[in-house]
Amino acid sequence: MRLYNSVAVFLLGTFALIIPSGYSLGSAMLLIGSLVLLVKRPAMNLSHQDWLIICAVLAYTLVSMLEALWDQQGVSGFDKPIRFLLALPALLMVMAYPPRLSWLWVGLAFGAIGAGGWASWQKLVENAWRATGYTQVIQFGNLSMLMGILCLAGLGWAWLQPRRKSWLTLMLIGAFMGFLGSLFSGSRGGWIGIPFVLLVLYRGYGYSFSKLAKGVVGIGIIVAAATIYAVPQFGVQQRVHQAFDDIANYASGENRSNSVGARFEMWRGASQLILEKPFTGWGSNGYQEGIETLAYNGKINPNVVHYKHPHNEFLDAWAKRGLIGLVVLLALYLIPMRFFSRQLNSPDLELRSLAVAGVLLPVAYIDFGFSQAFLTHNSGVMMFVFWLAVLWGCFSVRTKLN
Numbered sequence: 001m002r003l004y005n006s007v008a009v010f011l012l013g014t015f016a017l018i019i020p021s022g023y024s025l026g027s028a029m030l031l032i033g034s035l036v037l038l039v040k041r042p043a044m045n046l047s048h049q050d051w052l053i054i055c056a057v058l059a060y061t062l063v064s065m066l067e068a069l070w071d072q073q074g075v076s077g078f079d080k081p082i083r084f085l086l087a088l089p090a091l092l093m094v095m096a097y098p099p100r101l102s103w104l105w106v107g108l109a110f111g112a113i114g115a116g117g118w119a120s121w122q123k124l125v126e127n128a129w130r131a132t133g134y135t136q137v138i139q140f141g142n143l144s145m146l147m148g149i150l151c152l153a154g155l156g157w158a159w160l161q162p163r164r165k166s167w168l169t170l171m172l173i174g175a176f177m178g179f180l181g182s183l184f185s186g187s188r189g190g191w192i193g194i195p196f197v198l199l200v201l202y203r204g205y206g207y208s209f210s211k212l213a214k215g216v217v218g219i220g221i222i223v224a225a226a227t228i229y230a231v232p233q234f235g236v237q238q239r240v241h242q243a244f245d246d247i248a249n250y251a252s253g254e255n256r257s258n259s260v261g262a263r264f265e266m267w268r269g270a271s272q273l274i275l276e277k278p279f280t281g282w283g284s285n286g287y288q289e290g291i292e293t294l295a296y297n298g299k300i301n302p303n304v305v306h307y308k309h310p311h312n313e314f315l316d317a318w319a320k321r322g323l324i325g326l327v328v329l330l331a332l333y334l335i336p337m338r339f340f341s342r343q344l345n346s347p348d349l350e351l352r353s354l355a356v357a358g359v360l361l362p363v364a365y366i367d368f369g370f371s372q373a374f375l376t377h378n379s380g381v382m383m384f385v386f387w388l389a390v391l392w393g394c395f396s397v398r399t400k401l402n
Contacts, residue, residue: 037093263311
């Protein structure tokens, strides 16, 4: 079963973004494999922290299901909440039969390399304006970046391996290609959180380096950022300038339906709806009706009414599920982040690498959530909750062994 889980985790990373719904392959294997737990009934030895993680996922699931019932969304309203629920057997499966970490990290590296390669093909060969992979463009770009970020977390594990240089090279190539996929997608929201990602990486690994090494890395980051901005093929300069132009046009009233302006209008509309029903929320159907009413009354630009969410995870949760919806969303991110962060300075580099990855997962999603309702998409749900299950399962088991 440990080999089975190793293969499932490997596939979860490798095929996540390079085939349609690729993130479901490894997830389905973990879920199906968890049926073994009903037969073998291994001793789980769940800790207080394990239960709090499970409760955070259950709370988010329950509130989302209650919204679907109350809002009369029908069967479709249960689709995404059930995916959170199904990740819990996968979590228990990982804890009962932890996969080999080499399969986890190599799967992430291969997945990031595949995503960056696929984005490069779309951008440079097919001449696409923005690389989209097989999913929505913002989702693809940010998830590609996520995989690149997690590859950087795996550097601590790679350092301990017998063929250290080869493993470090693989993880760094994965990180580069993951970021490349994000750059070619033009998904600007993910770029804003890079300083926070670097802060987490510094907390995890920075103290292990000399001042000279830190200086070299810092200079390298600045040079890389300047190069990426200057080279037109990456499209970063164009996307940044476009963002400033959009803001200027919105402020002057010249154009309130451009990419950035539309988000400002959606945020403004969602904020007004929140003020009307801060505790109960409107539900997804009620939210749409409320936005249409605001547009009809001239309070927001009518061009944004066809969007089903305000392109902000936190406003979306609050507007649709009320204050409790916002609270359970924050718990979903902050509880795991808190527990993972306790081992950011662990002397066990393999455990520390899992801790860094575990912190980076919610940090990245918080960043993504400021400009996109990431958990309203299947890709966003599956990549968050199943990677949380894998990372926490491996982390929890190893913590108990230390």
